[in-house]
Amino acid sequence: MCKCSCSWNFTADRLLLPVLLFLLRLKPAHGYELIQKLAQLDLLEGEVDPATVYRNLRRMEQEALVVSSWEATGTGPARRKYTLTSRGEELLDECMLAVRRQKEKLEKFIRLYENECRPDLQGGESCLPQG
Amino acid sequence: MCKCSCSWNFTADRLLLPVLLFLLRLKPAHGYELIQKLAQLDLLEGEVDPATVYRNLRRMEQEALVVSSWEATGTGPARRKYTLTSRGEELLDECMLAVRRQKEKLEKFIRLYENECRPDLQGGESCLPQG
DNA sequence: CTCATCTATTTGCAATAAGCACTTATGGTT
DNA sequence: AACCATAAGTGCTTATTGCAAATAGATGAG
Numbered sequence: 001m002c003k004c005s006c007s008w009n010f011t012a013d014r015l016l017l018p019v020l021l022f023l024l025r026l027k028p029a030h031g032y033e034l035i036q037k038l039a040q041l042d043l044l045e046g047e048v049d050p051a052t053v054y055r056n057l058r059r060m061e062q063e064a065l066v067v068s069s070w071e072a073t074g075t076g077p078a079r080r081k082y083t084l085t086s087r088g089e090e091l092l093d094e095c096m097l098a099v100r101r102q103k104e105k106l107e108k109f110i111r112l113y114e115n116e117c118r119p120d121l122q123g124g125e126s127c128l129p130q131g
Numbered sequence: 132m133c134k135c136s137c138s139w140n141f142t143a144d145r146l147l148l149p150v151l152l153f154l155l156r157l158k159p160a161h162g163y164e165l166i167q168k169l170a171q172l173d174l175l176e177g178e179v180d181p182a183t184v185y186r187n188l189r190r191m192e193q194e195a196l197v198v199s200s201w202e203a204t205g206t207g208p209a210r211r212k213y214t215l216t217s218r219g220e221e222l223l224d225e226c227m228l229a230v231r232r233q234k235e236k237l238e239k240f241i242r243l244y245e246n247e248c249r250p251d252l253q254g255g256e257s258c259l260p261q262g
Numbered sequence: 263c264t265c266a267t268c269t270a271t272t273t274g275c276a277a278t279a280a281g282c283a284c285t286t287a288t289g290g291t292t
Numbered sequence: 293a294a295c296c297a298t299a300a301g302t303g304c305t306t307a308t309t310g311c312a313a314a315t316a317g318a319t320g321a322g
Contacts, residue, residue, distance in 0.1 A: 014145075014308095019240070025248055032270050040260050043240050045233070049310055054271060056308095076269045077317040096244050102176070103237040106230055109150070109174050113227050117156055145279095163299050180281060185300060187279095207298045208288045266321085273314075278307100285302075292295080 016056055018095035019043050021088055024066060030079040031057055057082055065091055147187055149226035150174050152219055155197060161210040162188055188213055196222055 016038075023029060023037055031054050038048045057080075060066045065088035071081045084092075114121055147169075154160060154168055162185050169179045188211075191197045196219035202212045215223075245252055 015236075015240070022240070022244055022248070030270080041243075043236050045229075045236075050270090051272080051311080052309060058272090073269090075318065077271075079270055092244075092248075096241065098176075099237055100241060103234060103241065105146075105174050105176075106234040106237065109146070109153070110227065110231060110234065112172075113153055113223075117153070117223075161299075181299090182282080182301075183280060189301090204288095204298090206289065208300075210299055264322090267319080269318080271315085274312085276310090278309075280307080281305085283303090286300085288298080290297085
């Protein structure tokens with residue numbers, strides 16, 4: 001996102017794994033398809049690097065979150081179809097708890113920021129622990 | 132967080148920089164103090180590694196987000212006091228926009244998950260793009 | 263027929279950033 | 293003297309990403 005001298009990456013989400021688990025929970029799919037859906041869904045900041053997606057999928061398989069099998073297609077090269085395992089489903093549920101916690105932390109942070117740095121917005125009292 | 136064979140880190144926030152900027156916007160401070168406040172605030176998942184905080188602060192100085200000066204204390208070792216620059220303030224504002232965007236993405240993701248994977252919760256219709 | 267293009271997956275390499283352990287140092291307490 | 297809290301830092305390893313490129317099957321244009 002930011003190619004300038006400052007190289008901060010305050011957007012990073014680490015949301016790729018949960019989103020992949022989610023998409024595969026909806027329906028088994030192959031990598032290329034998942035990459036397209038990721039772009040459509042727009043849950044991740046910026047473009048998704050195909051290499052990252054494929055590597056994540058392979059790792060997910062190593063850890064038994066998914067299983068894969070080659071699928072010959074009439075058209076185009078063969079593709080590896082991934083299917084979520086029950087372990088993957090469990091991890092998705094855990095991930096979503098973490099996502100919810102994270103959402104709450106972001107909300108808390110936003111509230112703090114607005115109260116402390118933008119008090120003009122809606123005359124909020126300070127709500128920092130011990131002032 | 133997870134020391135087991137599965138090494139997924141779906142919590143990672145990359146929120147350290149924005150929170151440091153925020154704390155320093157409230158008031159100049161030194162590293163040790165910031166580490167304690169980070170622990171109190173509990174905006175980051177898990178414990179904050181002091182080394183990471185100190186390193187981030189040094190980097191922030193290199194990029195002119197903060198300036199530092201040594202402060203002799205009557206008691207204890209000297210400490211480096213960091214003060215936010217106007218550039219740091221600007222970056223904080225940008226960060227908070229990104230935090231808000233991220234919060235919205237998490238909300239969207241949670242909605243999708245609940246509609247598609249937990250439809251029993253409140254009989255929601257699918258809201259995925261094109262089914 | 264050949265070349266380009268889309269589909270599909272993979273590897274190699276460099277850079278980034280974090281985690282953990284450890285070192286250094288001051289000053290107060292027991 | 294030993295210990296602890298404060299305070300900041302270094303060194304090393306590992307995880308993960310981003311980018312570029314390799315490979316390869318199938319289709320359509322010229």
